[in-house]
Amino acid sequence: MASLEKSTLKVCITGAGGQISYSLLYMICDGKMFGKDQPVTLTLLEIPVVLDVVKGVILELEDCGLHLLKSAIATADPREAFDKVDVVLMVGAFPRKEGMERAELLQRNAGIFKDHGAIINDIAKKEVKVLVVGNPANTNCLIASTLAPSIAKKNFSCLTRLDHNRAVAQTAAKLGIPTCDVKKITIWGNHSNTQFPDLAHGEVNVGGVKKPALIALSDDAWANGEFITTVQTRGAAIIKARKLSSAMSAAQAICDHMRDWYFGTMDDNWVSMGVCSDGNPYGIPDGLIFSFPVRIKNGTWEFVPGLTFSDFARGKLDVTVKELMEEKSVAFEFLGVK
Known part of the structure; x- marks a missing residue:
């Protein structure tokens, strides 16, 4: 039939x-x-x-x-x-x-x-x-x-999935493993140079053994320095080299974002999406579109709860929150919206 x-x-x-x-x-x-x-x-x-x-x-x-x-x-x-x-x-x-x-x-x-x-x-x-x-x-x-x-x-x-994909790819390259063996990476905040690519809750599979990403990397200086700046400035690096902005990788990220929004995420992983901050569990002010880790089921996303932050991470979050609050103020003043 x-x-x-x-x-x-x-x-x-x-x-x-x-x-x-x-x-x-x-x-x-x-x-x-x-x-x-x-x-x-x-x-x-x-x-x-x-x-x-x-x-x-x-x-x-x-x-x-x-x-x-x-x-x-x-x-x-x-x-x-x-x-x-x-x-x-x-x-x-x-x-x-x-x-x-x-x-x-x-x-x-x-x-x-x-x-x-x-x-x-x-x-x-x-x-x-x-x-x-x-x-x-x-x-x-x-x-x-x-x-x-x-x-x-x-x-x-x-869309912050392009940043998410970049973060996964950088982690995989550093460890010499496939990107499919990197999970639970998060992009927090704005799609700008203030975004916070976060490895603290990441998990990797190295040689068949699952480990926290930071333990497998064993390089805090890289995780808190070069990794973050590379992801934050990757778009500019592509423009400098290609003389054009990201296109193929952006299209792939859009495809990934929408496919997961429609079909859901795996139970053992999450993705980064810029979504409304209302009711989030991490103290981000309501009324922003902010990149969070989310899980998706039946076409609906939910915040990943229960994650903890170091003082370093909280400082990074504060910077990107400040930028988004300023952007909101400028845009809404222009629109005459309160």
Whole structure:
């Protein structure tokens, strides 16, 4: 007896003409994000001057002959893009230009994400899952979720999985083991240079023996120094070497984030997600989008409870909290939101 095809998932990608989306779109249509049996339709949002680029990408997707792709449209109209969508991947954002202060970047993006959040609130499905990638991702996500009060805050998240993947990869490389043998690494805080990549609760498998990551590494100077700065500044290192920002790895991280959000995490592991801090067990002020360790089941994330911190770690958390509070203040003042 033939199996019934799943209902088609409607997915919107903003910034669809950029290099991240160019890598991401194939992954979605090849089943790497939502599964090999999940058909999708795509609404690809871009500014008008980039629409022809997006139309060219659609032609390429058609030429790939990917059976999961039912249809794709390019549009510059957010209302068309967000109408009745199941998933929104907010990849696009106003880029930081030479000489631009961070406050100006925050204000430019506040207007964009205010408008998009309000439209998502009005016309997207109420169970929509929204992932914000465009920087400053945490605060952009906070703005969008604030302007979408009819959609649960738990349905909004921002991407810190790229930082998480970088931290796992650095740990694996240091120990000479596969990345699949590194678990329970955490990215805390902002997707910026103040983020705190944390090995304190990590677990590794070295030669068939499970150990706490810090014991296996036996190098506190590296764990509290080079490891943290390498993860924090990895994006800048890629730009310096490649003359372009991360694209392939960012697309992979988006795919990982959404796949886990849909299908769940393993019982013996967790992932890092930028999520609403309301009710968190770690004393982070409510009302921020903050990267935490989370476990996911049945499409819903929950904070990992019961983790402890050294004075060193708490100091790192305080720094990234301060930055996010300042970003929130600048953005909300510009929006006239309390």
